[in-house]
Amino acid sequence: MxxxxxxxxxxxxxxxxxxxxxxxxxxxxxxxxxxxxxxxxxxxxxxxxxxCEPERQIMFRVPWIDDKGQARLNRGFRVQFSSAIGPYKGGLRFHPSVYLEIIKFLAFEQTFKNSLTGLPIGAGKGGSDFDPKGKSDSEIMKFCQSFMTELYRHIGDSVDVPAGDIGVGSREIGYLYGQYKRIRNEFESGVLTGKGIAYGGSLVRKEATGYGLIYFVDEMLRDNGHVMEGKRIAISGSGNVALYACAKAQELGAKVVAMSDSNGYLHDENGLDINLLIRIKEVGRGRINEYLEFYKNATYVEKPEDVWSVPCDIALPCAVQNEIGLREAQMLLDNGCIAIGEGANMPTTNEAISLLIEKGVLLAPAKAANAGGVATSALEMSQNDMRLKWSFEKVDNMLKEIMVDIYNSAKFAALEYGLDKNYVAGANIAGFMRVAQAMKEQGVV
Structure with a gap:
């Protein structure tokens, strides 16, 4: 057997x-x-x-011409993992580290995440080893147009709905959608999410993953006798998720004392100025060490020093997978960390997860805690289908309600199987059960 x-x-x-x-x-x-x-x-x-087996894996070449007239070549990927509860849904990642197996593991994780939202969305993931950094807008546009010239065959608002991820923001989504519309000769706005507000995008989508992470962590803290107010927070990463997690945490009274990028980390014990960081990162497309030009008392510590060496009550890993191993987990324990909210996909190794849970740290797993982005993407799809536009407040309230529901799903699934406060197990169980029931009822397909 x-x-x-x-x-x-x-x-x-x-x-x-x-x-x-x-x-x-x-x-x-x-x-x-x-x-x-x-x-x-x-x-x-x-x-x-x-x-555990993807329904379909697609790999294709992406030729494009750079500004010097030179032919360039990248690979494109789309893994359509599960359509048991809805059309495939998941982001596109443009980064040199992308290869088929990375996309596959992300699509597997997405299956649980999308299931936990309670919304009718299946799971997929895609991307390319193309690096937008250092490329002109013209080069990015030409790459995106070439990428979509193949991808369009495999997507549709009832088939597969991609969104953004690392290296794919509203600029890239705009170029991708423009080419899709050109090829299809129809305004099928629900085929991509994370679009610009002018052509069918949803308010709150930009903020959603970071906001959702904090809504989940806040609910977890309050349910365990803590409050967000007054807590010191350290964040790895300084992209979209990190920035808006910082913004929402500070709105709820926490103090974000550290944030990192690929070169090191920024530290200010008085709390970081999130409005300045957003201007540096999103408006100027700069590096976080530019913050020192405005705040002389802040420090920027270069690698190999680690952001987790900064004492904190709450850690929010929002950078890459496996950034918290046993060494980093022990650093967090030694520095008094009581809770971790995973903003990145699978940022904590299995060994570190076991240690942290054993030591009583409240751990909000990525597949639950960072589901706010895809949840709001599904709300964008709904607005596109109904030809409606909802207010920022309405979408934000719906997002918060979804994140609280996700927390409760993970909490009660863990309790049902005698795993109290193990939100990692609870999220896996709750996410699995919904998809498994749908698969069971649909037969062997």
Whole structure:
């Protein structure tokens, strides 16, 4: 008879060398042990095996011409992982680190995240090894047009709805949508989310992942006898998620004392000026060390020093996967950290997760805590379908309600299986159960 362990070994053999995907599946399987004990048919019927296999993986070449007239080549990817509860939905990432296996693990994680929102969206992920940094607007436009010339065959507002991710903001989404519209000869606004407000984008979408992260962490803190007000926060990363998590945390009375980028971290014990950081990063497309030109008492500490060496009550990893290992987890414990909210995808290793939960740290897992972006993307799809535009306040209130519901789903799923305060397990269980039920009812497809 098949066991979870034997299935895990089979998955690793079938997906050789895909360490991030192995890690993601391993974490989920550890959470699902009590579920399989109660419902062995999910394993015996082969449903769990199908759950871990993407429905479709697409890889294509993306040729384009740079400003010097030179032909350039990149690879494009789209992994359509699960359509059990809705059209594939998930971001596009443009970064030199992108390859098929990274996209695959992100799409697997997206399956749980999208399920947890309670909205009718399946899961996918895509991107390219193209690097927008250092490229002109003209070069980015030409790349995006070439990328969409292939991708358009595989997407549609009832098929697959991409959005932005690392390296893909409103500029890139605009170029992608313009080419899609040109090829299709129709204004199918619901095919991409994260669009500009002028042509079907939703208010709050830019802020949504960061805001949603704080709404989840705030609910988790209050449910465990803490408050956000007065807490010191350290954040890794200084992109969209980090900036708006910082903004919302400060709005709720917390003090963000550190934020990092790829070269080091910015530290100001008096609290960072988020409005200045947004101007530096979003308006000027600058680096966070430019902050020192305005605040002389702040410091910028270059790598290999780590942002997690700054004493904090709450840590928000918002940079990349596996940025918190055992070493970093111990640093956070030594510095008095009581809660972690994962803004990036899978930023904490499985070993570090085990240590942090064992030590009583409240851990808000990425697949639950950073679901605000995709939740608001789904709200954008709804507005596009109805030809409506909702106010900032309405979308923000809906986002907060969704994040509180996600927290409660993770909380009560964990409680049901005797895993109180283990929100990692709770999120995995709650996300799995909704998709698994849909798969069961739809047959072997």
């Amino acid at each position: 098949a066991t979870l362990q034997s299935l895990l070994e089979d998955i690793k053999k079938r997906n050789k060398g895909e360490s991030e995907f192995h890690q993601a599946v391993e974490e989920v399987f550890a959470s699902l042990e009590p579920v399989i004990e109660k419902y062995p048919e999910y394993l015996e019927s082969g449903l769990l095996e199908r759950f």
